[in-house]
Amino acid sequence: MNHQLKFKNMRTGDKIFDIVNYTLLTLIMIIVLYPVLYIVSASFSDPQAVVSGEVLLLPVRPTLRGYEAVFKNKKILTGFLNSIYYLVVGTLLNLVMTMLCAYPLSRKEFRARGGIAMFFVFTMYFSGGLVPSYILVNSLHLTNTRWAMIIPSAMSTYNMIICRTYMTNSIPDEMYEAAQIDGCTPWKYFLRIVTPLCKPILAVLTLYYGVAKWNDYYTAMIYLRDDALMPLTIVMKEILIQNKIDMTQIGNASNLAKLQGMSELLKYSTIVVASVPVMLLYPLVQKHLVKGVMIGAVKG
Numbered sequence: 001m002n003h004q005l006k007f008k009n010m011r012t013g014d015k016i017f018d019i020v021n022y023t024l025l026t027l028i029m030i031i032v033l034y035p036v037l038y039i040v041s042a043s044f045s046d047p048q049a050v051v052s053g054e055v056l057l058l059p060v061r062p063t064l065r066g067y068e069a070v071f072k073n074k075k076i077l078t079g080f081l082n083s084i085y086y087l088v089v090g091t092l093l094n095l096v097m098t099m100l101c102a103y104p105l106s107r108k109e110f111r112a113r114g115g116i117a118m119f120f121v122f123t124m125y126f127s128g129g130l131v132p133s134y135i136l137v138n139s140l141h142l143t144n145t146r147w148a149m150i151i152p153s154a155m156s157t158y159n160m161i162i163c164r165t166y167m168t169n170s171i172p173d174e175m176y177e178a179a180q181i182d183g184c185t186p187w188k189y190f191l192r193i194v195t196p197l198c199k200p201i202l203a204v205l206t207l208y209y210g211v212a213k214w215n216d217y218y219t220a221m222i223y224l225r226d227d228a229l230m231p232l233t234i235v236m237k238e239i240l241i242q243n244k245i246d247m248t249q250i251g252n253a254s255n256l257a258k259l260q261g262m263s264e265l266l267k268y269s270t271i272v273v274a275s276v277p278v279m280l281l282y283p284l285v286q287k288h289l290v291k292g293v294m295i296g297a298v299k300g
Contacts, residue, residue, distance in 0.1 A: 065262070102167060
């Protein structure tokens with residue numbers, strides 16, 4: 001009722017603006033949301049319905065055959081577990097390295113912080129390139145190991161600057177002086193005071209690093225050769241882009257139609273399974289997301 005009265009009391013120009021604005025936002029929401037709903041519906045639909053184009057919005061002849069095929073496929077399951085490992089271990093290392101680097105650079109009594117920060121910023125604009133990076137990783141004997149997915153990307157300079165800015169703007173210097181008077185050592189101050197106060201920015205960094213780790217396929221293409229180490233993104237690439245049907249294993253047209261239907265169903269089911277962990281990550285950090293981004297934003 002309050003919204004209706006407020007709308008009636010608005011000027012004609014404001015009413016037109018609101019109508020156009022809400023209409024455009026609704027159309028954008030439909031454009032963004034429909035592909036997601038279609039993929040989810042297709043993953044639960046009958047394979048023949050997917051191939052024949054019967055699926056529009058809701059599942060047609062609902063079935064779980066697609067997800068059964070996903071979890072029975074050892075390659076997909078192995079890739080999923082590998083991605084979970086890279087996500088958890090890699091993100092934890094990212095957060096530790098970022099905090100250890102951002103904290104000393106946020107302390108005003110550290111006179112060399114400006115010069116050291118410039119070295120980090122330099123790497124954002126200039127790098128040795130792919131060949132020197134590969135030679136370095138290979139010389140460290142990290143190629144074709146899990147650490148190749150974790151060590152080379154142990155810290156993002158951009159995220160470190162955001163974390164440092166958050167510490168500078170949110171943690172007053174007087175708190176450190178008070179902790180020193182109470183006999184708190186630098187390490188205790190960092191672990192017991194600074195880290196708990198950085199929960200909002202840590203939530204933001206967890207989201208940034210986690211999504212990047214989950215979606216990373218380029219690193220695996222360069223440094224990994226063993227199928228047992230490949231993340232889910234590489235498996236998805238093979239399924240979605242390099243999908244091939246072996247014609248020698250097909251006896252008749254009906255088998256071909258069934259195989260094509262299961263192939264399409266497997267694609268949609270794999271996409272849904274691959275999206276679930278990242279979708280679950282957002283609600284966990286939503287509470288601190290806006291605060292961390294706003295306060296940690298680079299200013300000036």
